[in-house]
Amino acid sequence: MPDAYATPEGWTSRDKLAAVIETASLNEHDLGEYCRQRVLYAEQIRTWREACARANDWDEAATHRIARETRDDKKRIKELERELARKEKALAEAAALMILRKKAEAIWGRRDGEDA
Numbered sequence: 001m002p003d004a005y006a007t008p009e010g011w012t013s014r015d016k017l018a019a020v021i022e023t024a025s026l027n028e029h030d031l032g033e034y035c036r037q038r039v040l041y042a043e044q045i046r047t048w049r050e051a052c053a054r055a056n057d058w059d060e061a062a063t064h065r066i067a068r069e070t071r072d073d074k075k076r077i078k079e080l081e082r083e084l085a086r087k088e089k090a091l092a093e094a095a096a097l098m099i100l101r102k103k104a105e106a107i108w109g110r111r112d113g114e115d116a
Contacts, residue, residue, distance in 0.1 A: 005018060008038075008039070008040055008044055016048045016051075017048070019040070019048065020022065020045060020048050020049045020052055022034070023045050024049075034046060068092075069098070
């Protein structure tokens with residue numbers, strides 16, 4: 001805890017958390033006494049308490065965001081795999097047609113007017 005004369009603006013997050021923990025079980029009268037000793041307002045303690053509670057919510061929100069991004073990534077991967085498979089099939093078909101054409105030319109020769 002900072003010394004009793006330090007203003008709350010100079011307090012670290014750790015100091016504020018310590019104040020929230022120390023005051024968690026205090027009634028209004030004792031909270032007022034605590035605040036007077038440390039030159040605080042009870043509203044500051046309440047604000048810090050809410051910030052601590054939101055910090056835990058942030059972790060849950062981050063987990064949801066990561067899960068959503070993972071779902072989106074998996075969907076994109078599936079789309080890319082489908083596109084790749086389609087292109088591989090088209091390439092295999094083109095290669096097979098070229099081989100058949102060469103075999104046909106070897107057997108029957110080129111027809112008049114065909115490009116090389």
